[in-house]
Amino acid sequence: MNVSQILAFLQETLPSERLEAQEMPINEQVISLPPQTLRPAVQALLEQSDVYHLSTITGQDMDGQIELLYHFWHGGGLTLRISLPRQEPSIDTIIDLIPGAAFYEREIVEMLGVSFLGHPDPQPLLLPEDWEGSPPLRREFALPEEREEEEG
Amino acid sequence: MTTQITIPIGPQHPLLKEPLSFMINVEGERVVDSALRLGYVHRGIERLCQTKTYIQNLHLFERVCGICSHVHTTAYCQGVEALLGLEVPLRGLHLRTLMCELERVHSHLLWLGVLGENIGFQTIFMYAWRDREIALDIMEELSGGRVTHAGNVIGGVQIDISDEQFYSIVYRLNDLEQRVEKLLDVILHERTLRARTQGIGYLSPEEIRRYCVVGPVARASGVDIDLRRDSRYAAYGRLHVNVALAHEGDVWARTLVRAREAIESLRLCRQLLVALPEGPTRVRAPRRVPPGEVVSRAEAPRGELVYYIRSDGSDKPARIKIRTPTLTSLITVHDQLEGVETADISVVLSGIDLCIACADR
Secondary structure, eight states: OOHHHHHHHHHHHOTTSOOOEEEETTTEEEEEEOGGGHHHHHHHHHHHSSOOEEEEEEEEEETTEEEEEEEEESSSEEEEEEEEESSSOEEEOOTTTOGGGHHHHHHHHHHHOOEEETOSOOOOSSSOTTOOSSOTTSTTOOOHHHHHHHHO | OOOEEEEEEOSSOTTOSSOOEEEEEEETTEEEEEEEEOOTTOOOHHHHGGGSOHHHHHHHHHTSOSSSHHHHHHHHHHHHHHHHTOOOOHHHHHHHHHHHHHHHHHHHHHHHHHHHHHTTOHHHHHHHHHHHHHHHHHHHHHHSOSSOOOOEETTEESOOOOHHHHHHHHHHHHHHHHHHHHHHHHHHHOHHHHHHHTTSSOOOHHHHHHTTOOHHHHHTTTOOOOHHHHTOOTTGGGSOOOOOOOSSOSHHHHHHHHHHHHHHHHHHHHHHHHTOOOSOSBOOOOSSOOSEEEEEEEEETTEEEEEEEEEOSSSSEEEEEEEOHHHHHHTTHHHHHTTOBGGGHHHHHHHTTOOHHHHHO
16 A cells, blocks of 8 residues: 555545645655644554554654654654653543554653553653663753763 | 462563563463563664764664664665665665665574574574674675774765675685585474474564564565565665565464575575676765755665654754664564463564664654
């Protein structure tokens, strides 16, 4: 199934949005979605297309927003781009649809402070239980050597 | 009345080569539940790389994994090259792919040895690790390093191969192929090995798809995915890759798939060497990378490896996300362990070929 077909039926599932596909290098198509449409979009992908393999979820702290990228692979790359506010970002979990997303979501919880509504076990995956301070991939987090530089 | 006992395995444990913690609940000899804790070798590489230049990061990403170091820099370099719009010379691509395949051979043989040790079959451990030395020696000769090769640079490779080396390497590859054929014969016919691995750690194709598992574990359950054929990155577009498949879905099938893959890799190595084009091995790359983002995928020995790279136009990456294949199979450990006997825990754990340094980053 090619990207224009995927885009067409996603558009059918989400009639109120205007969807567009952008191209990234190395055979990757990106579709931006509003946060509340992620679950219906993933459900539609699983039910109506041959896309089932979620490679990973990338989270990143951009200017003024937290961005989540859901990377799928179906013989070509497909990425769903979601933007969340920086203050208390939250989004619905998709692990009931794709159980393989469990670790990726947990990592984003601890690294960026995004909460996944409905995740049954959102405890830290990599960081210690007694981690204090801001999530390490947020912009306000400084490495020890960076802190030293600031203090002089 | 039955009582449940919790057995802690790890973070420091003789069975595990790397730190990882399992809490395993058993009822008599049967496992009823298990919990997993990662993070004991978390080094914060994804955060650290934002403070280093693209060239310094080559050395950092080579150290994500102690076994498949070359494929990490391969995925990283091809991503940065795509952002820069660089075209790597064909000779460079061939040598890069050659190292990837040698690495797969050495990784699979290492794994076979670990499995042999865990099931108490010391002979196969000795044979597999002895034969693995051939692959390591070739890589050392080409790059100067047995495990961290520093072969890749942005824009190509910094290794090359002389005519003399060509003949000696092909000779040794043929020798190694015969030895791996012999190991495959043992896997197929040795009753002890089959008794310990058949029917253990079963995963159905549906489970593989639901958990998004990749690599030999997926292929041993009949799920036909292999980026070398599906994505045709590096020089794989010029090769015909036969994907090894099995349908049993247990640890034995994974052993079979890995052994067949090692033989296929040796065949690919010869193809790459015979068709090695003349010319330069690398092009010069600028220090600054134009703004943009890219998802770069490569088939590591354990399966699909994903690098997401975003550049903001400076000489340091704005964000790099690494997803290693071990993370996908770790999710399935809970399901695989349910109902197995305590003696088979080590077989299940070795069956998925854990690389904790990869998973933790």
